[in-house]
Amino acid sequence: xxxxxxxxxxxxxxxxxxxGAVPQLLERVTGTDYTAGWAYRLGGLVLAYLYFEIPRATLxxxxxxxxxxxxxxxxxxSLGAGLWQRLxxxxxxxxxxxLVSSFAVTFTVSLGSFGVAxxxxxxxxxxxxxxxxxITGFGNQGLMAAMSIALVLLAFVINYSVxxxxxxxxxxx
Amino acid sequence: xxxxxxxxxxxxxxxxxxxxxxxxxxxxxxxxAFVNPSLLGVSSERWAAEAGQSVFAQSWFGYVFAxxxxxxxxxxxxxxxxxxVCIVVSVPAxxxxxxxxxxxxxxxEEITLLPLSIPGIAMSIGLIQAYTIVRGEWWLILCGHxxxxxxxxxxxxxxxxxxxxxxxxxxxxxSLGASKWQQFALVVIPNLRHSIIVGSLLVFAISWGEFNVSFLxxxxxxxxxxxxxxxxxxxxxxxxxxxxxxxxxxxxxxVVARGAMARRTRVRAxxxxxxKKKATDEHG
Numbered sequence: 001x002x003x004x005x006x007x008x009x010x011x012x013x014x015x016x017x018x019x020g021a022v023p024q025l026l027e028r029v030t031g032t033d034y035t036a037g038w039a040y041r042l043g044g045l046v047l048a049y050l051y052f053e054i055p056r057a058t059l060x061x062x063x064x065x066x067x068x069x070x071x072x073x074x075x076x077x078s079l080g081a082g083l084w085q086r087l088x089x090x091x092x093x094x095x096x097x098x099l100v101s102s103f104a105v106t107f108t109v110s111l112g113s114f115g116v117a118x119x120x121x122x123x124x125x126x127x128x129x130x131x132x133x134x135i136t137g138f139g140n141q142g143l144m145a146a147m148s149i150a151l152v153l154l155a156f157v158i159n160y161s162v163x164x165x166x167x168x169x170x171x172x173x
Numbered sequence: 174x175x176x177x178x179x180x181x182x183x184x185x186x187x188x189x190x191x192x193x194x195x196x197x198x199x200x201x202x203x204x205x206a207f208v209n210p211s212l213l214g215v216s217s218e219r220w221a222a223e224a225g226q227s228v229f230a231q232s233w234f235g236y237v238f239a240x241x242x243x244x245x246x247x248x249x250x251x252x253x254x255x256x257x258v259c260i261v262v263s264v265p266a267x268x269x270x271x272x273x274x275x276x277x278x279x280x281x282e283e284i285t286l287l288p289l290s291i292p293g294i295a296m297s298i299g300l301i302q303a304y305t306i307v308r309g310e311w312w313l314i315l316c317g318h319x320x321x322x323x324x325x326x327x328x329x330x331x332x333x334x335x336x337x338x339x340x341x342x343x344x345x346x347x348s349l350g351a352s353k354w355q356q357f358a359l360v361v362i363p364n365l366r367h368s369i370i371v372g373s374l375l376v377f378a379i380s381w382g383e384f385n386v387s388f389l390x391x392x393x394x395x396x397x398x399x400x401x402x403x404x405x406x407x408x409x410x411x412x413x414x415x416x417x418x419x420x421x422x423x424x425x426x427x428v429v430a431r432g433a434m435a436r437r438t439r440v441r442a443x444x445x446x447x448x449k450k451k452a453t454d455e456h457g
Binding site: 054111113114128 | 180194195197198201205289293294295299382402403406414415418
């Protein structure tokens with residue numbers, strides 16, 4: 001899905017914020033507003049990033065699984081392979097490359113995304129947010145450029161080493 | 174057979190749970206935009222008193238349109254221009270890269286795909302520092318959007334060009350007396366029409382929702398709609414933010430849905446589908 005980060009951040013706030021929909025529902029049902037304010041914790045941030053990334057990964061993997069020939073599965077079944085055996089020995093090796101590349105893509109996107117953190121992070125910060133602070137607040141051009149280069153290098157090194165190790169191809173972001 | 178059924182049931186449960194998790198916040202936003210906020214329990218006393226006891230609150234859409242209408246128009250224009258630039262640049266570029274099939278071409282292709290792995294914020298800082306003089310001009314934002322979206326368009330078009338036997342089709346056209354230009358316009362472009370549509374929808378959706386690049390290049394005069402959304406999140410009530418988000422969703426969901434539909438009907442919608450099939454059949 002192509003929701004931008006800030007929208008995911010907003011959705012996290014309305015669902016798990018201090019008076020979010022989930023805590024309110026829980027308060028009506030159980031009497032305590034459990035999960036209130038979760039959006040601002042590390043767990044909420046992770047959940048928001050997941051909301052952001054799962055559709056991307058799903059799209060990449062869906063394309064890969066569409067090419068999957070069901071006859072292979074039937075053949076494995078006829079040889080007596082159970083569900084888990086088929087998953088582990090047949091499906092996983094076949095979708096390994098798209099799996100690796102979707103891992104690389106989601107990692108890079110998460111690393112660089114700052115919209116979610118801009119809305120959600122109150123107690124801790126992420127690198128893109130620090131860069132953003134430098135631009136809007138302190139205006140330290142050198143520090144800002146250095147942090148961006150660090151971010152790009154980090155993205156590149158991890159992206160390419162994951163591909164080199166896992167043998168994945170470049171995927172559509 | 175029994176374990177099999179249990180496994181498939183588990184997969185169904187996971188899929189449905191995922192669907193609910195993805196859809197629930199969107200539904201809450203829609204509710205927030207249309208329903209009286211006091212019923213949702215998220216409003217302060219003053220608004221609750223203003224809205225009275227009716228189920229449907231006064232609409233905030235008019236307010237959003239009046240305040241952020243200009244950024245909405247700017248974002249739509251930006252998205253349409255990005256699509257236009259992407260088509261005009263990537264179709265010939267992808268054609269040249271695929272046709273030449275040289276090492277230099279592959280290096281060039283890799284370079285055009287580079288922005289995919291550069292974090293958006295790093296790219297916008299690069300743009301700000303490299304073009305300080307023109308910072309604030311609206312077309313610098315357009316450049317950022319094009320830079321961000323063109324790898325996707327290139328990728329869709331090069332993949333499409335590689336999916337059929339381009340050389341054979343062109344040779345056939347040539348034997349019928351078509352010039353180079355006629356081959357490109359009458360054979361290559363019609364075969365690419367479907368991928369161009371898919372790519373355009375993708376570019377439009379990304380440009381419309383793009384925040385990382387445009388927020389830093391924004392000026393108060395040229396504000397993109399996601400930046401306006403950020404303004405409503407930080408400064409306005411839940412009802413106004415929900416109304417603004419609903420407008421955003423109303424634009425993006427049809428585009429994304431159309432894109433998904435187009436991907437699914439790829440073969441059928443292909444104008445030269447039979448030709449393509451024949452060419453690949455003979456080939457492989």
